[in-house]
Amino acid sequence: MVNIIPFKAVKPTRAIVGLVASRPYQSYTLDERESRMAYNPYSFLHVINPGYKYAQEVTGEERYKLVRNRYLEFKEDGVFVQDEKPSFYVYKIVNRQGQEFCGIIAATSAEDYEKNFIKKHEDTIAKREETFKKYLQTVGFNAEPVLLTYPDNCVIADIITETQKTYAEFEFTMTYRDTHYLWKVDDEETIATIQTEFSKMDTVYIADGHHRSSSSYLLYKDEKAKNPNHNGSESYNYFMSYLIPESDLVIHEFNRLIKDLNGLTKEEFLIKLDTFYRIENRGIMPYNPSKPHHFSMYLDGEFYSLYLRKTSYDFKTALDELDAQLLYKTILQPILGIEDLRQNNRISYVNGKHEMITIKSSVDSGEFKVGFGMCPSNVEQMKQIADEGLTMPPKSTYILPKLRSAITIYEY
Known part of the structure; x- marks a missing residue:
């Protein structure tokens, strides 16, 4: 039984989402990062590379605290705005080769990871797990979903298809010429149907993001142990995932x-x-x-x-x-x-x-x-x-x- 829930996402505004969104930090060369931050004040790279503001490299706990500060500044300046209602999000990517990927962004259960309802196929490195757990505890947010895949499901597929007939909240193209679309799903009946369909599944699989999954699980264990009033509804019980059907997944060697x-x-x-x-x-x-x-x-x-x-x-x-x-x-x-x-x-x-x-x-x-x-x-x-x-x-x-x-x- 796979447990997913809607959540109140923090998102860029429609006008600047294409300027804010970034590739993962490690995928940029130093020159690429410097160039993007020099010419784009909205880039999320400013949040995750806070030392740029002071023209120096900042590491460890000090960096995490500055990341938190930059994130709060982006919220204060209206770059990021939080949704009022918990929602699922239908998210579609069309890359420059014409390949199309479409699924649902949701909060998935750390307990499901513990119970092996969310299965992995790669080993993780304990030091990296611990480092990212401390990062999450300090900054208080996660900005990149884990990629999960599930067996093709006609009910979920129909919901995704119908949702795409409505006006997309986001539609933008990145410099790599991949186009991104996002639709909010906040109708309670539709949310319940999606949750029911996932609850019928025995397993979903991590396609990409093994360290983020394991670190989120470690965070859950830490916070649960520290909280005498733990009831299972706290945000640390879940982590953000992008769930796509198996037929959409593309694997290269x-x-x-x-x-x-x-x-x-x-x-x-x-x-x-x-x-x-x-x-x-x-x-x-x-x-x-x-x-x-x-x-x-x-x-x-x-x-x-x-x-x-x-x-x-x-x-x-x-x-x-x-x-x-x-x-x-x-x-x-x-x-x-x-x-x-x-x-x-x-x-x-x-x-x-x-x-x-x-x-x-x-x-x-x-x-x-x-x-x-x-x-x-x-x-x-x-x-x-x-x-x-x-x-x-x-x-x-x-x-x-x-x-x-x-x-x-x-x-x-």
């Missing part, structure tokens, strides 16, 4: 680039690969894998296809079937000596939206020695791995849509 061959010559490396794979030289033209358990490789100016020798690898779990895991277990770990995929600086990742020519360019530049391309996983694989209580290797999926911050804000 992350390809791998490696800086060296772990002391092996090219010939020695190919011989070791032969243990697990049938290898074919494909020449100088970019080559893409065509099916699961089939990889492309770029090495020394040439592309290769790698076909798994099925007798050399046992598939015992859903994780074993995942190509990112297969590549790790047969090549990256045993041959190239890469144990820790998160921390090892010999490996880099390129999301599958980029073509294999990106792999070629990176290797030809001399920065990397070899690159691997793979096919993307799918929603069913992601769900099965989560259902089995397993976790994918880092950078196994590049999931769309990518959300903007500060279109809706959830206050604690």
